[in-house]
Amino acid sequence: MARRPARSRSSSAPLTRIPSGPVVLGGATVEAVPDRDDPEGFTLLVDGVPSSYLRLGDPGFLGFEYMQQMAAVLALLPGGPLDVVHVGAAGCALARHVEAARPGSRQIGIDPVAELLERVREWFDLPRSPALRLRAGDGRAVLEQLRPASADVVVRDAFAPDVTPGHLATTEFHALARRTLRPGGLYLLNVADRAPLRGVREELASVGAAFDGCQVALVAEPGVLKGRRYGNLVVAALAPTTEEDSTRLPDLGGAALARAVRSLAAPSTILTGGELATFVGQAPTRHDPPAS
Template structure:
């Protein structure tokens, strides 16, 4: 008799919801039984595997993970701040690696928080609040977090008020000594926005690094790069990647001027 498979296996279907920023979709991964991709207005924002938080589909998230792991060889974070939540990919990973860490996620879209919390909730409790990332940082205590992960976008760009020297100084104030700032940046050739962002962060932090794929860093194609600041570790690079620091980063910035608040 022919088999018809496991009749008790639930059929996963995409979940669609209206959110403050438009239309969100949670799409199941047919290749992984508990894998989901979050799309907002048709653009992939996050990927999570509920069974394996260490399975990371996006290259820049793997870079963030390697940076955190490299920093964590010599420290254990007690407090982690995430600016931007998405499907909580990085908070789930942090909970796997450092289950004792207290995590706070600031996400600007309350409807997206509700969707993710309802459909694919994290295995471990994570504090999630709706609000503006800059306002949350300005209210945070001095040296309040060991790790800050900034991954905030409106469409395909970082909000302008999060890309200034004044905000970078607030991040430096909130980061504990020996802590690490990890910031996702997306850009297109010739990477002018990234050069400005590196100069902006360097105006507030003594030590800065830039991790990314070589074609992106060289301005040959669009993509994501990861700005690191604070106690920047020697991050292992994958094939086709570079970690720029010190003199190489000065050359990359090419004299770009830091961005200031519009009213300053």
Template sequence: MRKPRASKKRIAGTYPIYTGEASIVADPARDGGYVLEVNRVPSSYVVPGAPEVLEYDYMRWIAGFAESHALRPEGAVHLGAAGCALPSYFAHRFGGEQVAVEIDAELAELVRWAFDPPVAIQVAEARAFIDSLIDAPSNAPTPVHAITRDVFAGPDTPRALTTVEFFRAVRSVLTPGGLYVANVGDRAGLEETRAELAGLREVFAHVAVAGPEEMLAGRAYGNVVIAASDAPLAFNGEVPWRGSDRDGAWMADRIAGAAPRHD
């Protein structure tokens, strides 16, 4: 006699969270795919059981820096957990301990229940979490080979995560030669990107940026990914990239006149 098939957990729906509401929307084009929306803004694309799927371009660009870096990110901290798509990819691709940091406790609990990601989720504000690791490094993977940042308040990253002092804290938490990679939402002229690159250049030996050509040229609105390390950077991705070593004149031109931010 056959055992009855276990009922499939129904996760699609709208749920209250601390910062408003979250919706899990089934993708009609892909069986088993879901979009996590936070306050009606798409935040993550998750296929439970298939962590190698990175649907969003910028996540693939972050992975392009991580996969090309000399230091394999087997221990990483991911600021901005949401559906844990990127942390789950890192766990699948690189192994080791992956810690995702999410400010909304109710969203974190929803994601644990709905997607069961293979990573630890810490409930904390991103800057406070990084600062805490300086005094209590045992709260993070040992060592921390990489830190990723995908944190937004509306269309922008909170200023506290874009300053020279924050970058110094990141560098102190990273193991020597570790990698910092961040998703940046920007506009024509790349004001945000230029300020962050200028700040990172004060702290790290190598900086780089990847994104569509129209974004790198400062002609469009969208996302780019910036990276920094004390080890040389490389990138394996489907979009162009510029690095301080390979495109020094381009980088110097973008940083020129940009004021690094401070706390």
């Protein structure tokens, strides 16, 4: 979920077949709401919650601020195609961006509503397999089926309807994401929270436990980070690599990323190292319930 994007420029690409009102797909109410300021812009609502913003003729465009933050972190990875897994696909806005920015990438979009995946591919002209495979199912169950060290990036951006399902926010789930990543791979999470930001602190504690000894960062707009309003925060973590290759790892605490997030349309702040540890404080880690 996210705030409505800022106005963007239109392009001349033709409209695709998009319904003019809400439709029920697999028990979820889905609506592609036109942007009054942009005839090619649509906000995808799932059960009333903004889940994606897409411009039909501009697959590289990202309207939601948190996705722009994710893209800034993704840009740190070495150039060329990426293998990306999206836990929480919705309209696949970030997948479209990756395809446009890094042609030849292979991606998997996972969503529990099969009918939604079928429709968004038709409505928004999504890349076909193998460029983008869409798999219906629980994000954790599908991730468990993937080979270890098979992805360069894992993105968790899942809500039901406006809260991340608990089993996708535990230390054990984050460890599963780490298992799926290749050495030096990137884990990105969208966390929606409000003051006192207990949720994101616990997420960070849990990610830190699963990615022990690895780089972890938090990116957010200052107003959200200070708890002044409800909003989205991006957590990033890098999978470990060999000592010989460690110098090739992106620097989540480096000046390049700090400049990139400050220069976004909604300037953002990044916390790493000691600042991040102070922010997390004594927040507890989250765990799966004990097996019965």
